[in-house]
Amino acid sequence: MSRASVAGVSVDTRHWIGGARVGSADMFDDISPLDGTVIATVARGGAEEASAAVDAAHSAFPTWAATPPAERSAILHRIADGVEARIEELAQVETADNGSLLRSHRRGVMPRVAMNFRFFADHLLALNHPDFETRGHRNHVTWDPAGVTAIITPWNAPLMLATWRIAPALAAGNTVVLKPPEWAPLTASLLADITHEAGLPAGVFNVVQGLGVEAGAPLTADPRVRRIAFTGSVPTAQRVGAAAAVNVTPVSFELGGKSPLVIFDSADLDLAVDIAVEQFDNSGQVCLAAVRILVQEGIADAFRARFLERAAQVVQGDSRDEATQIGPLVSRTHLERVDGFVQRAKAEGATVLLGGEPNHVLNAISGGFYYQPTVFEGVDPAKEIVCDEVFGPVLTLQTFASEADALAMANDTDYGLAATIVTGDTAQAERVASAIRGGTVWVNCFFVRDLSAPFGGSGRSGIGREGGTWSFDFYCDVKNAVFSPNGWSSNG
Numbered sequence: 280m281s282r283a284s285v286a287g288v289s290v291d292t293r294h295w296i297g298g299a300r301v302g303s304a305d306m307f308d309d310i311s312p313l314d315g316t317v318i319a320t321v322a323r324g325g326a327e328e329a330s331a332a333v334d335a336a337h338s339a340f341p342t343w344a345a346t347p348p349a350e351r352s353a354i355l356h357r358i359a360d361g362v363e364a365r366i367e368e369l370a371q372v373e374t375a376d377n378g379s380l381l382r383s384h385r386r387g388v389m390p391r392v393a394m395n396f397r398f399f400a401d402h403l404l405a406l407n408h409p410d411f412e413t414r415g416h417r418n419h420v421t422w423d424p425a426g427v428t429a430i431i432t433p434w435n436a437p438l439m440l441a442t443w444r445i446a447p448a449l450a451a452g453n454t455v456v457l458k459p460p461e462w463a464p465l466t467a468s469l470l471a472d473i474t475h476e477a478g479l480p481a482g483v484f485n486v487v488q489g490l491g492v493e494a495g496a497p498l499t500a501d502p503r504v505r506r507i508a509f510t511g512s513v514p515t516a517q518r519v520g521a522a523a524a525v526n527v528t529p530v531s532f533e534l535g536g537k538s539p540l541v542i543f544d545s546a547d548l549d550l551a552v553d554i555a556v557e558q559f560d561n562s563g564q565v566c567l568a569a570v571r572i573l574v575q576e577g578i579a580d581a582f583r584a585r586f587l588e589r590a591a592q593v594v595q596g597d598s599r600d601e602a603t604q605i606g607p608l609v610s611r612t613h614l615e616r617v618d619g620f621v622q623r624a625k626a627e628g629a630t631v632l633l634g635g636e637p638n639h640v641l642n643a644i645s646g647g648f649y650y651q652p653t654v655f656e657g658v659d660p661a662k663e664i665v666c667d668e669v670f671g672p673v674l675t676l677q678t679f680a681s682e683a684d685a686l687a688m689a690n691d692t693d694y695g696l697a698a699t700i701v702t703g704d705t706a707q708a709e710r711v712a713s714a715i716r717g718g719t720v721w722v723n724c725f726f727v728r729d730l731s732a733p734f735g736g737s738g739r740s741g742i743g744r745e746g747g748t749w750s751f752d753f754y755c756d757v758k759n760a761v762f763s764p765n766g767w768s769s770n771g
């Protein structure tokens with residue numbers, strides 16, 4: 280079977296290699312978290328398919344790299360047009376595949392996918408480092424395409440996260456092999472159709488479907504791959520990094536987080552509660568989620584009462600319903616993993632303020648993988664519930680006395696992806712934003728993202744920054760050419 284009908288949309292479930300659909304003898308089941316049914320059987324690629332995709336990308340590279348930037352930019356805009364024309368189809372398929380809310384795909388995520396292509400199409404044409412002089416010599420900086428780029432992505436926002444890397448890589452003149460997540464592989468296939476219809480030459484963009492160790496690992500070990508952009512978990516990043524080290528292939532790692540939400544006594548309580556409740560979005564399957572809520576003692580009781588009241592009202596249900604605020608977890612395996620964290624925290628003596636188990640009623644009715652929004656208090660800061668990424672709708676609540684305590688608690692983490700601060704004190708906002716650990720810090724706001732801003736984490740949250748020119752710095756071999764004023768000079 281080479282096609283599946285998902286939410287009425289026909290999706291090719293084969294690979295996309297060298298501008299053609301390619302099947303595999305083996306297939307894997309793609310299960311919808313909304314109801315636990317198999318919605319597609321997808322080609323299960325391995326070393327052979329990965330190598331064929333790198334062949335195609337390698338052959339296509341010289342011509343695409345030499346294509347004038349204005350032409351590359353125009354094709355990326357046409358891809359954005361294609362995404363915009365198919366927002367409803369992409370949204371329906373992504374919701375069926377990973378269980379995220381349909382309305383957020385329609386209104387936020389898929390428009391952002393189109394924007395990823397438009398932004399980098401335009402940014403490419405604006406790339407410019409002014410020439411500068413060294414003892415009369417002219418320095419001229421250029422961003423040269425690096426070559427074949429392997430992009431490996433997770434399931435929590437598959438198309439958005441993939442295109443946020445594909446767009447700058449293609450804009451830069453690189454060719455791409457994408458390995459989509461096996462738990463949500465389908466929108467990548469629709470994107471292949473869109474790139475083809477937009478006139479992207481064969482081999483410039485390729486998709487290899489399959490499991491991580493079978494289809495992803497061979498890409499990371501291939502010496503012809505000159506960039507690896509990996510978004511996913513720390514243990515996988517360690518394997519990808521080890522493979523990349525053999526060929527000294529540059530990597531960009533966007534990994535997990537355990538970000539703090541720090542609420543000071545001077546905070547606007549309504550705002551603090553709104554931001555805290557937002558952390559349940561996408562059932563907590565958000566790398567940036569501020570899952571460690573740290574509240575100053577003076578406001579703690581009022582915050583706890585208001586927050587729990589609001590959190591208890593969060594509507595969990597079918598992600599296709601407009602009224603639903605949070606849907607299921609992505610898979611049964613992931614639900615069991617999340618539940619493992621919760622049950623171990625309970626056994627260690629943490630107090631459950633809300634939730635604390637799968638949503639058995641909804642799971643029995645739907646067949647899906649729903650987990651109750653869960654809040655813990657009385658947690659031991661040395662235990663995994665405070666230290667490790669759960670990646671589910673599970674938040675911890677801790678209190679602090681002073682700003683110094685808040686910073687010590689916020690920064691007591693191996694991760695460093697993001698941090699959110701709510702305070703009514705402007706000077707405090709500046710001080711804490713400067714001292715807190717995190718690649719992105721939000722003050723009195725959350726999830727405001729600009730494609731031209733640097734994005735990435737420190738510590739176990741990753742390596743490198745992407746966004747704006749930072750993306751081109753990664754996907755390109757940046758070159759400085761030094762021109763003598765006399766045509767020839769060996770003066771150092």
Ligand code: NAD
Pocket residue numbers: 431432433434435436440458459460461489490491492494495496497499510511512513514515516518519533534535536565566668670696740741
């Ligand atoms: P994962 O690490 O299990 O898998 C990510 C991808 O890697 C998948 O496509 C998988 O097939 C592939 N893979 C697995 N083993 C591989 C191997 N040996 N070689 C090559 N590829 C391999 O992560 P996940 O469970 O899919 O995603 C959740 C994680 O992603 C969380 O930790 C989350 O925080 C992180 N994440 C980070 C960001 C960010 O921007 N920082 C964004 C979203 C998700």
